Amino acid sequence: MAETVLPDEARSGRVLASHGMAMLCAAAFLSGAAALVYEVTWVRKLGTLLGNTTYAVNVVLAVFFAGLGVGAWTFGRIVDRARPTLLLFGLLEASIAVSGLLFWPLSGVLDALYVALAPAEWPLGRSVACHALVTALLLFVPAFFMGGTLPALVRYATAARSRFTLDLGLLYGVNTIGGALGAFLTVFVLIPRLGLVGTGIAAACLNVAAILAALASRPRGVPATAAATARVEAAASDWSATGVHARLVLAAAAWSGFLAVGLEVLWTRALAMRFMSTVYSFATILVVFLVCLGLGSLIVKWLVRRELLGGVAVAVVMTSAGIAGLASVILLTRLSAQSVGASGAAGAVGIAALQVREFVQTLIVVALPTLLFGLNFPVLCHLVHRRGFGTGRSIGTVFLANTVGSVAAPLVFGFALVPAWGLRTSLLAVGWGGVAFGLLFLWVAPIGLRVGTRAAASAASVLVAAVFTYAAGGEVGLWQERPGDTLLYYRDGVSASVAVVESAEGGRVLKVDNTYHLGGTQQGFAQARQGLIPLLLHDRPTRALFIGLATGTSAGQAAAYGGVATDILEIVPGLQAILPWFADVNANLADRILGDEHVRLLEVDGRQFVRTTRATYDVVVGDLFVPWRAGEGSMYAREHLAAVRDVLSDGGLFCQWLPLYQLRADELRTIVATFCDVFPSVAAVWLYLNVEQPVIGLVCSVEPTSIDPERLRERLAAPSRAALLERAGLTDVRTLLGSWIAGKEALTDWAAGAPLETHDRPRVEFAAPYSRFRGSALPAAENVPLLVDLTEPVSGAAFWGNAPAHERVEAERYQRSIGLFFRARHALVHAGDAPEAIRRLQAAMRETPEWDWIAWNLERIAQRALQTGAHDIALAAAQALGENPQFRFFGLYYAALVNLQRNELAAARLLAERARALDPEHAGCRALLDELARRE
Numbered sequence: 049m050a051e052t053v054l055p056d057e058a059r060s061g062r063v064l065a066s067h068g069m070a071m072l073c074a075a076a077f078l079s080g081a082a083a084l085v086y087e088v089t090w091v092r093k094l095g096t097l098l099g100n101t102t103y104a105v106n107v108v109l110a111v112f113f114a115g116l117g118v119g120a121w122t123f124g125r126i127v128d129r130a131r132p133t134l135l136l137f138g139l140l141e142a143s144i145a146v147s148g149l150l151f152w153p154l155s156g157v158l159d160a161l162y163v164a165l166a167p168a169e170w171p172l173g174r175s176v177a178c179h180a181l182v183t184a185l186l187l188f189v190p191a192f193f194m195g196g197t198l199p200a201l202v203r204y205a206t207a208a209r210s211r212f213t214l215d216l217g218l219l220y221g222v223n224t225i226g227g228a229l230g231a232f233l234t235v236f237v238l239i240p241r242l243g244l245v246g247t248g249i250a251a252a253c254l255n256v257a258a259i260l261a262a263l264a265s266r267p268r269g270v271p272a273t274a275a276a277t278a279r280v281e282a283a284a285s286d287w288s289a290t291g292v293h294a295r296l297v298l299a300a301a302a303w304s305g306f307l308a309v310g311l312e313v314l315w316t317r318a319l320a321m322r323f324m325s326t327v328y329s330f331a332t333i334l335v336v337f338l339v340c341l342g343l344g345s346l347i348v349k350w351l352v353r354r355e356l357l358g359g360v361a362v363a364v365v366m367t368s369a370g371i372a373g374l375a376s377v378i379l380l381t382r383l384s385a386q387s388v389g390a391s392g393a394a395g396a397v398g399i400a401a402l403q404v405r406e407f408v409q410t411l412i413v414v415a416l417p418t419l420l421f422g423l424n425f426p427v428l429c430h431l432v433h434r435r436g437f438g439t440g441r442s443i444g445t446v447f448l449a450n451t452v453g454s455v456a457a458p459l460v461f462g463f464a465l466v467p468a469w470g471l472r473t474s475l476l477a478v479g480w481g482g483v484a485f486g487l488l489f490l491w492v493a494p495i496g497l498r499v500g501t502r503a504a505a506s507a508a509s510v511l512v513a514a515v516f517t518y519a520a521g522g523e524v525g526l527w528q529e530r531p532g533d534t535l536l537y538y539r540d541g542v543s544a545s546v547a548v549v550e551s552a553e554g555g556r557v558l559k560v561d562n563t564y565h566l567g568g569t570q571q572g573f574a575q576a577r578q579g580l581i582p583l584l585l586h587d588r589p590t591r592a593l594f595i596g597l598a599t600g601t602s603a604g605q606a607a608a609y610g611g612v613a614t615d616i617l618e619i620v621p622g623l624q625a626i627l628p629w630f631a632d633v634n635a636n637l638a639d640r641i642l643g644d645e646h647v648r649l650l651e652v653d654g655r656q657f658v659r660t661t662r663a664t665y666d667v668v669v670g671d672l673f674v675p676w677r678a679g680e681g682s683m684y685a686r687e688h689l690a691a692v693r694d695v696l697s698d699g700g701l702f703c704q705w706l707p708l709y710q711l712r713a714d715e716l717r718t719i720v721a722t723f724c725d726v727f728p729s730v731a732a733v734w735l736y737l738n739v740e741q742p743v744i745g746l747v748c749s750v751e752p753t754s755i756d757p758e759r760l761r762e763r764l765a766a767p768s769r770a771a772l773l774e775r776a777g778l779t780d781v782r783t784l785l786g787s788w789i790a791g792k793e794a795l796t797d798w799a800a801g802a803p804l805e806t807h808d809r810p811r812v813e814f815a816a817p818y819s820r821f822r823g824s825a826l827p828a829a830e831n832v833p834l835l836v837d838l839t840e841p842v843s844g845a846a847f848w849g850n851a852p853a854h855e856r857v858e859a860e861r862y863q864r865s866i867g868l869f870f871r872a873r874h875a876l877v878h879a880g881d882a883p884e885a886i887r888r889l890q891a892a893m894r895e896t897p898e899w900d901w902i903a904w905n906l907e908r909i910a911q912r913a914l915q916t917g918a919h920d921i922a923l924a925a926a927q928a929l930g931e932n933p934q935f936r937f938f939g940l941y942y943a944a945l946v947n948l949q950r951n952e953l954a955a956a957r958l959l960a961e962r963a964r965a966l967d968p969e970h971a972g973c974r975a976l977l978d979e980l981a982r983r984e
Contacts, residue, residue, distance in 0.1 A: 069218075071265030072205055075258045076219045079141060079197050080226030081233070082254035084338070086148050086194075087112060088234040088331075089247050090187060093151075096682065096807045097159050098179045099656030102462060102543040102621070110455045111183040112191050117451025119195020124444020127199050132207030137200040138259045140193045145255035147190040152245055158182055168661035169650065195447065198223060199440040201262070206439050213357065213433070216443065217348030217426040224342030224422070228335045230254070235331035235814075243809040293494055297431045298449040300362055303485050304369075304428070305453030307478050308421040310461045311373055312337050314475050315414055317466070318380050321526045321545065321562035323406050326817040327678040332403065336410040337418055344422020351427070359495035361427050363486050367509050369420035370482020374516035376413045377475045381522025383409055399821045425450065463542055470540045472524040476517055483513045526562040536629060541622040548629045556629055558599050560620060567599045572633030574736050574743065576776040579605035581735070582667045582703035583612065584763055584778065585747060585755060589666040593617070593695070595654035595683075596671025600627045604634030605776070606667075610768050613646040615665075617654040624649055635772070655688050664697040670704035672743065675711055676820055681813025684719045684805045689726040693750060701749040702727070705735060708742040708835070709828040712819040715812045716831060717802035723748055724796045725804055731845070732789040732835070736777070737866065737901070739832050739873040744789065755847040757781050757855040781855075783899075786862030788842040789835055798838055829878035836870050839863070861895055868892035869902065882909060882921045890928040893935075903935040910942040914949065922946050937966040941973055948976065956980060 091108055098104040127136060166178060198220060205215040230251075238247040316333050323329040351357050425446065433442040465474045487506050490497070497505075525545045527535055532552030539546050547559045557568030567575050579602035583589050589612050594603040597618035606614045627638035640647045650657065658668075670692075673680040682688060684704075692702050706719065724730050727748035735743035747753065761781050764773055773779060790798075805812050820827070842863045843856035872888030875881040886909060893902045906925045913922035923946045930939020944959035957980050963973050 068265040069205065071261050072201060073218065073222045075137070075262035075265065076198070076201055076223040077226035077229075078254050078258035078261060079194075079201075080223035081230030082141075082144065082148075082251045082258065083194050084227040084230035085234045085238065085247060085251035085254065086144075086151075086190065088231055089239070089244050089251070090151065092239075093155055093244055093807070094183060094186070095679070096655065096685075096687070097155060097162060098182060099653035103175070104179050104653070104656075106458050106462060107179040108183050108187070109458065111180060112187050113451050113455045115188040115191025116195040117448040117455075119192035120199055120447035120451075121195075121444040122192070123196025124199040124440035124442070124447070125438075126196075127203040127440035128438030132204050134200075134204055134262045134265070137197060137204065137262050140196050140200060141255040141259045141262075143193045144190050144197075145252040147193065148248060148255070149252050151186055151190065152248060155186055158185060163659050166660050168652070168657045168663075195444075198447070199443045202443055203439045212439055212442070213426055213430040214349055214352055216429055217345050217352075220426060221342040221345030221422070224338055224345060226342075228338035228342065231331060231338060232335045235327055239810070240814040243806075245808055293492075294432060294435050296489065296493060297362070297428050298445065300366065300485065300489060301425070301428045301446045301449035302453035303481070304366065304421055304424045305450035306457045306460075307369070307373070307453075307482050307485075308341075308418065309454040309457035310478050311376070311414070311417060311421075311475070313458050313461050314466070314471060314478065315376070315380075315410075317540075317545065317561075318471055318475070318524050319383075319406075319410060319413065322383050322409065324402060324676065324817065325561060325678060326676050327813055328403060328817055329406055330678055332406050333410050333414075336407065337414055340411075340415050340418035341422035344419035344424075345426055347419065347423050348426040348430075351423075357427060357430050359431070359489065359493035360497065362424065362431065363490035363493065363495070365420050365424050365427060365486070366489060367483050367486030369417050369424070370479045370484070370486060371509065371513055371516060372417040372420060372479075373482055374476060374479035374513055374520060376417055377472065377479065377520035377524065378516060378522075379413050380475075380524050381520060383413070384526070399818050402821075466540050467542055470525065471545065472520070474540075475524065476520060479516070480513060483509055527559060537626055539622060539625070541620070544620050546620070546622060546626060548626050558623075558626060558630070567601060569599075569630060569633050572601055572630075573776060574738070574741075575599065575601035576605050576633065576772075577735055577778065578602040578671070578705050578743075578745075579669060580609070580773065580776050580778055581733070581745065581784070582669050582701060582747070583609055584760065584784065585703075585753065586667050586701055587699070587754075587756070587759060591615075591663070591665045591697070592667040592669065593658075593665040594669050594671070595658075596673070597623050597649065598671060599630040600634035600637040601630065602669060602671065604637035604640070605772060606669075607637055607640045607644065607647045608635035608769070608772055610766075612667075614648070615663075616641075616647075616649045617652055617657050618649065619651070619653050621651050655682060655691070658688070658691040658695050661695060664695055664700065666697050666700045668692055668696065668700070668702040670702070672705050672707050674707070675715060675812050676816035678813070681805070681810050681816065682807060684722060684812055685810065686722050686726055686804050686806045689723060689748075693726055693748075696750060699749075699751060701747055701753055703745045703747050705743055705745050708744060708831040709740070709826065710820070711816070711831065712822060712827050713830055713834060714802070714819060715816055716834075717799040718805050718811055720746070720795050721799035721802040722805045724792055724799060728792075729753060729846075730792040730795055731847075732795060732838075734787040734789065734835075734866065737869055737873075739828060739870060739877050742828050742832055742835075742870075744835060753847050754849045755785070755851075756849065757785065757851050757859075760784070782858050782862040783866075785842060785859040786866050788845055788859075788863065789839050791840070791845055794838060794840050826878070829874070832870055832874050832878075836867050836874075839867055862899070865892040865895040865899060865902065868895065869905070872905070876909070882913070882918070883924060885909065886921070886924045886928055890931065893928065893932050897932050897934060900935075903929060903932065903938065906935075907938060907942070914942070914945055917949070919946050919950060937963050937970070937973075940966070941970070941976070944973075944976060948980065953980060953983060957984075 094108045095105065162182060201219050202216050205219060206212045234247060238250055242250060316330065319333055351361060429442050429446045432446055437445065461474055487509060490502050490505060525538065525540060527538060527547040527549055534550045535547060536550050537548035544560045548556060549559060550556045555568055555570040557565055559565055583592065583606060591613045592606045594606065594616045597603060597616050603614060603616045606612050624638065624641065627634060641649050670683065673683045675681055696702060723746050729749045729752045731747045733745050733747060735745055764779060764781065778784060803811060841860050843860045848856060868888045868891050872885040875888060876885035889902055889906050896902065906929050910922045910925035913925065923943060926939045926942035926946065929935045940959050940963035944956045944963060947956035947959060960973060960976050960980060964977065967973065
């Protein structure tokens, strides 16, 4: 039965003037905005306290939503028994503000207790119970108060206007849209500018503004008659014939919440594969979802005016939402991933354009199903209300039922259905779940339709759903970048989708959520050095901790190093299964984990582990973390670094690798300043000689590190690890120590004035997505010259101790050569200046004439110049090679090739003959002479 506004009710509706209702809407809007500001900041803060594992995040959200549901149920009954007034709403908002402000000091107290008492490793059940207890102590009370605000507002509005469904749809819709704005402001404006605590204070100010708006809404004129209000709230239809049907409505509320939040969880996972996966990407998905929910609630006004409310409406809405959910799968399969390189460039595409694209694509996928689920809430409240429930009780009961489904959804989908069925099947299951329940409601509810009509509607719905299911046959989980890629392994896991992809050239890469590369076989050289260099810099390492697993290449080196007990931390569950695909580069780490008790893989949040573990380590290695990915910037936070410092044993060192190709200078200075603030001893070193994807390590310790070159030479020459080190290019003390850039004093001066990275002010994570696209130059092109200019003579470094002077001289000679090499490669790769590159390499060869790496790079320039017909450049490279007696053959050989291409055959033969005299067996030179003979 549709809700009809009776004559008395129409007259009473004038009592609350349009101005008053507008102010009530403003109060609801501000209250919703404050609630989402709190939610986003609290979840983020508790992530640093309890860890950001999928289990911990879901426990936090479950407790928060449980508080909302219980609060709505409790205060819904209270407002029905009390005289309609805004006093309760004001008290609730004030209580939220007070408890919201108390959250911060209380979280600090509980944080200290948690760190002191909680073990780093414990059974999952005990961990979840502890997380739930801590979260309940912090969040349940403010969430409980939040749950009561909507029943209080709607009760007050309906007492003056006697239009329950219209007022509920309006206030709930405006409240939800306010929440969307709150979420948007929190991520895009407040946290970057105010920090977490400042954002919490801003939320309290929104609570105060909501109180003031509510007070400004007090009606003018005579109050509504109690009789008019009572008639509407007690009005009944055939819907109230049995309690069974009322329970069916509550089941619909729970199922609606379950499906809506389930879709949000699955959409977020699927869209993350197509987006940048920044904190702004996930905020965009949340904002669009909330806006569509709110708009859906506002549509109820259209149903009221056309007298379309009732059981039929629920059946139609649920069935349509399910079909729309199936359609969203089709749309997802049509959306490709954003092509933004890992090096931080997107051509002419800027961050604003990418954010607009993310917003539009999210809207395309989620809009229609979410609008329908948003419409469902006021319709279900209307049906409960028509059974004779009071205003507050109707809202509270339906809200609680809806919350139960909402809490269950991420647990069921995240931990059960997605790992078992995958993303695509889970999405289709949600769609069919909506269709099935809608049709069940159509047949069971007392809605007065003929059997033939119900049968026809059911058949049509199933047919459309089947067609949409058939059409949704594309890829939801993306993995392919190029046509020649082959999928070797794919699994939709608890928290991420993991794929191993092989390129046409045979290289394998590990991808998480499609856009996140965690290394591969072609990066094995660099990743091996990430694990070996810190071990070599320590005199006698016996225990090592690796924060981050990826392909296992870095940690695998420690496991194979010999005599080092290795703990490996990984937040993404299930990565152990992919290790065999990378056995060639990770030293068969999978077998070592299974067969060696001294090698352990722990699926935990590394930040949480180092805060709570009682163990200490000689070497701690931080993996490369992508600065713009949501949550990863906190790996550079001061609090995390202090926790790492505390797990170092006497003489221990921590090496954090930094991707210069993903960090702008401002973020790099912030990170360096933070490290220098935490550790008494800090030094920067190059990982390897690469300007396209340059990486440096910050080597930190509590006591000054001492390196004995002779003992280091012994470690490099140890027969048990000789092959391991040779594959990583770690055979020469001079190149290893020559990779030193600067010590703490120089680094501190360079980063002077940069703000520190903290949990309260997460600057890197929020700034990196924007600075990634700032300017036309790649981050690597900016950072390499900065670091080369920063370099100070290694002979003056503090680690030498009593080392002989000649060791310092040799290391500094190689350091100068490395600096010249970086300038040469920078000129060639980023400036396209081959002559300058040759001059720099020639100078480097003069510094280290015995180092064949420099000669090899000159050869590469000569080869590419010959391929493109750049004879002057090829000849200049050949002349630089010929200057060194050790590589004179190559100088003559490439000079002969230049003359051959110029058709100067006599000169070419003369040079080739001279080259053959130096190396008679060189196949290329012999082929050159044969070609000359043929032409002559």
